Amino acid sequence: xxxxxxxxKMKFKLLINSDEFWEHxxxxxAHATDSIxxxxxxxxxxxxxxxxxxxxxxxxAKDKMIIVDSMFTRFMxxxxxxxxxxxxxxxxxxxxxxxxxxxxxxLNKSGVMVKYVNKPGxxxxxxxxxxxxxxxxxxxxxxxxxxxxxxxHNFEWHDVMLRIExxxxxxRLERDFMSTxxxxxxxxxxxxxxxxxxSLNGTHNAGGFLPIFDLIANAKESIMIESPYLSFPFYKxxxxxxxxxxxxxxxxxxxxxxxxxxxxxxxxxKKYDIDLKPFKINISHLKAMLIDDEILVMGSSNFDWFSxxxxxxxxxxxxxxxxxxxxxxxxxxxxxxxxIAYGPLESTNTSVExxxxxxx
Numbered sequence: 001x002x003x004x005x006x007x008x009k010m011k012f013k014l015l016i017n018s019d020e021f022w023e024h025x026x027x028x029x030a031h032a033t034d035s036i037x038x039x040x041x042x043x044x045x046x047x048x049x050x051x052x053x054x055x056x057x058x059x060x061a062k063d064k065m066i067i068v069d070s071m072f073t074r075f076m077x078x079x080x081x082x083x084x085x086x087x088x089x090x091x092x093x094x095x096x097x098x099x100x101x102x103x104x105x106x107l108n109k110s111g112v113m114v115k116y117v118n119k120p121g122x123x124x125x126x127x128x129x130x131x132x133x134x135x136x137x138x139x140x141x142x143x144x145x146x147x148x149x150x151x152x153h154n155f156e157w158h159d160v161m162l163r164i165e166x167x168x169x170x171x172r173l174e175r176d177f178m179s180t181x182x183x184x185x186x187x188x189x190x191x192x193x194x195x196x197x198x199s200l201n202g203t204h205n206a207g208g209f210l211p212i213f214d215l216i217a218n219a220k221e222s223i224m225i226e227s228p229y230l231s232f233p234f235y236k237x238x239x240x241x242x243x244x245x246x247x248x249x250x251x252x253x254x255x256x257x258x259x260x261x262x263x264x265x266x267x268x269x270k271k272y273d274i275d276l277k278p279f280k281i282n283i284s285h286l287k288a289m290l291i292d293d294e295i296l297v298m299g300s301s302n303f304d305w306f307s308x309x310x311x312x313x314x315x316x317x318x319x320x321x322x323x324x325x326x327x328x329x330x331x332x333x334x335x336x337x338x339x340i341a342y343g344p345l346e347s348t349n350t351s352v353e354x355x356x357x358x359x360x
Contacts, residue, residue, distance in 0.1 A: 239272030
């Protein structure tokens with residue numbers, strides 16, 4: 001794929017798991033001269049967050065800014081709510097939270113501007129309204145999108161980030177970053193260098209997902225989807241495709257930090273005749289959708305109810321043949337190989353249920 005303005009070939013690189021991602025990001029941060037923009041849901045001052053902090057502070061970039069979600073950086077650590085009474089005795093948890101606050105103060109003092117966004121509000125009445133985006137831009141020319149947050153437990157999970165070399169895409173994502181920074185975030189859709197980008201601000205997401213639903217509705221042969229938390233209204237759309245004769249396969253994790261998803265996922269895959277491939281190695285946090293082997297949907301969305309209703313998300317739709325073949329070879333095929341065949345519904349705690357499809 002060629003960059004429309006410069007004629008240079010736009011480059012995509014799939015970075016599988018945190019090791020590949022971190023090696024490339026460290027190098028880009030180290031060579032940055034102008035700007036670093038980094039937006040993440042979770043930032044914790046464990047070994048991962050501390051390494052990021054150190055590298056960004058040492059960078060010679062003149063303009064360095066970080067956005068973190070308020071709820072998941074100030075009130076959640078290791079997926080534990082700090083104000084939950086059962087966690088009050090977890091001294092290590094509170095030490096890490098204190099260290100995170102101190103690290104963010106150090107970043108600000110060193111000239112790295114850090115901002116909390118999407119505050120949970122009085123008595124946490126906005127607890128579900130999270131900024132779930134993961135966006136990184138370097139020097140207005142390199143972008144990263146995907147699902148990896150900056151904390152140890154997230155770095156241990158199976159996931160992917162997409163590195164894009166395109167000044168036009170990087171500059172557009174920088175504008176999105178600055179809108180979030182200035183509390184002026186808006187939903188938008190724009191095609192840049194053949195890449196369709198959907199930015200959802202969390203308030204008009206239902207309309208923002210219509211193009212994704214259209215892609216599902218127009219699928220002719222196959223839909224391969226990976227998601228840790230697939231839920232309605234996406235199951236209904238996938239089920240409609242299945243009834244038209246489209247092969248629909250879900251690769252998801254056998255393990256999950258949301259334990260009730262195991263039973264919920266099996267029941268819905270059975271209900272909608274979706275071929276379930278439970279990932280059996282570690283927790284998979286990867287989110288992507290491949291339609292008819294020619295359309296790849298990636299980004300921060302888990303294709304779940306929270307993305308549909310509340311979360312700020314960034315999604316890209318790419319038709320680049322080389323990238324899609326690389327995704328099939330390095331992500332999809334190994335993940336299916338490392339999954340097990342669908343089995344009977346296992347005994348699990350299913351007392352917690354996600355709302356019925358008809359509630360939408």
